[in-house]
Amino acid sequence: MHPAFSVLFFTTLSGAGYGLLAWTMLLLGFDRGGALLGVAPVLFLGLIGTATALFTAGLLSSLGHLGQPQRAWRALSQWRSSWLSREGVLAVLVYLPVGLLAWWLSAPLRGESTGAGLDDGARWVILAAAMLALATVACTAMIYASLKPVPAWRHPLVLPVYLVFALLTGLLLMLLGQRLSGGLAIAPLLAVAGGLALGLAVMKLVYWRGIDRAPLPVSRASALGLPAGRVATVFERPHTEANYLTTEMGFVLARKHSRKLRIIALLLFAAVPVLACLLAWAVPAAATPALVLAVLSSLLGALVERWLFFAEAKHLVMLYY
Helix, strand or coil: CCCCHHHHHHHHHHHHHHHHHHHHHHHHHHCCCCCCCCCCHHHHHHHHHHHHHHHHHHHHHHHHHCCCHHHHHHHHHHCCCCHHHHHHHHHHHCHHHHHHHHHHHCHHHHCCCCCCCCCHHHHHHHHHHHHHHHHHHHHHHHHHHCCCCCHHHHCCCHHHHHHHHHHHHHHHHHHHHHHHCCCCCCHHHHHHHHHHHHHHHHHHHHHHHHHHHCCCCCCHHHHCCCCCCCCCCCCCCCCCCCCHHHHHCCCCCCHHHHHHHHHHHHHHHHHHHHHHHHHHHHCHHHHHHHHHHHHHHHHHHHHHHHHHHHHCCCCHHHHHC
16 A cells, blocks of 8 residues: 555654543543642643644644545544544544643633642543543544455554554653653653553564465455466556556555564664663653653654555555556
8 A cells, every 4th residue: 555644644643642642631630739740730731732733733634645625524424334434523522622621721821720629520521531532543543454455454453553652652742741841750651651662562563473474365366256276367457557546555565675664663663762761760860861762763663664554555456456
């Protein structure tokens, strides 16, 4: 499949934004008197604003892949049967709890008091924001995992990998924001980030091994109804020039380049973040540059992995060519 950069930036930025929102909601919901991120609600407001900027930028970049971007709203009507439509609906709905929380957290800036803590209503809004964020990422993954003509995307690890990427990049962004606000790096969360990076590396290795070894579920012979063992060959190409199918679905990546890019991706989204988290834990004074490195490396690694995700996928329609 042809890796369109608009979709690559969409899945990377929006995933990081939704992951950051989910982690921020988790800490906001369980915070006790500012024990984790400080007593200033402005910090939470900054994290929510950063998350919103990221997933909004991602959603806007996805419009670049549409032939008629002004008609994108029509996709929302097919939510009963389309994962793309469900993703769009959830992506719109997530702005509602985010807006409510932004209004509540900005109360001190308006000279109002929010009281000693969160009331039950605010906690339900926090839960809704976190669940909608993760559900949107899940719908994005299911857009690809539901496509039967692309066997590589039917792998059972596609959905977990999308979610873990969002949680990893979001957690690293949250830790960096907390550090830039003057707080100390939270050791348990550094360990969680390192664990997510290592777990993600294992999942991607299993995924790559699976798509490399799994044969295509159909062949030219089976499409023609020939018995097993018979081979159907192509006498000549259907046409002499490229068309939409060969351009979008006939992308070919050499195996040697694939191996190199896989190693680069593993180093960027797994090895570097793990080492950076260890450095931030062992040397608190170096936590800020270490987390900056971890964030940039994980986002770049996610971008490389997304490129491979599309470039290595083979659409069954290419059997015709």
